[in-house]
Amino acid sequence: MRTTVSAPTPVVVAIDGPSGTGKSSTSKGVAARLGMAYLDTGAQYRAITWWMLRQGIDPADTAAVAAAAEKPEIVSGTDPLAPTITVDGTDVSAPIRGAEVTGAVSAVSAVPEIRARITGLQRSIAEGAAASGPGIVVEGRDIGTTVLPDADLKIFLTAAPEVRAARRSGELGGPQDAARLAATRADLVRRDTADSSRTASPLARAGDAVELDTGDLTLEQVVERVVAMIEERRSA
Ligand SMILES: Nc1ncnc2c1ncn2[C@@H]1O[C@H](COP(=O)(O)OP(=O)(O)OP(=O)(O)O)[C@@H](O)[C@H]1O
């Protein structure tokens, strides 16, 4: 007797939340575990910000940023084990993590023309992944509210600023001194405030999102919980 193994139902998962709550680590872990695609939408905003800076465009000059919004070609690779991001064919995965881009990305991503451009890219990537495989995990700030309002599952990650600052400064290595923690915390809070107070598609929890505080959970525990929610959704 032949047993037929059916392909898993494709699911689109939106994971949003403030900076440093674990969106990227969780999304990559979940997508890798379930063979799904993964999209880091923050990397796309960082990439277009990197390009603006390279062109000498002032991130605070909203009109100039808007006028250039369609110019760079941004390509995201969606393998959770090796995500990639290029701008006009150049690999920008390292420079987009630098302080200059981090300091400018909230201003650039607040410009409506930038959001329209990047949202279009995100929707077409999500649509393609859902049509051709077991689905995609898309992480960002406005995925559940604006980019993919019909996502099958929406999760909003949170964690206290102190926890997020400790995680972030842990990445840099060296001693966790109080001054460094305070500076990291201030940077996170500044970016969250800018991202959640902008007019165009701010950082926000969708009404139908499941909120998950990651503060007392290990990364593995967060991944487990999200995988369980996806499996429950698939079997519903
Ligand atoms: N549950 C967890 N427990 C401990 N550390 C974690 C947990 N989740 C993530 N981390 C660590 O916290 C740091 C921030 O995680 P990550 O980059 O995934 O957050 P993020 O929400 O994507 O941040 P950003 O929005 O700034 O890109 C990383 O060093 C990551 O390894």
Ligand SMILES: Nc1ccn([C@H]2C[C@H](O)[C@@H](COP(=O)(O)O)O2)c(=O)n1
């Ligand atoms: N859906 C998204 C994703 C990101 N942004 C902006 C705001 C963030 O500060 C910035 C960088 O994101 P990160 O790499 O830290 O996740 O990009 C946004 O506006 N909308």
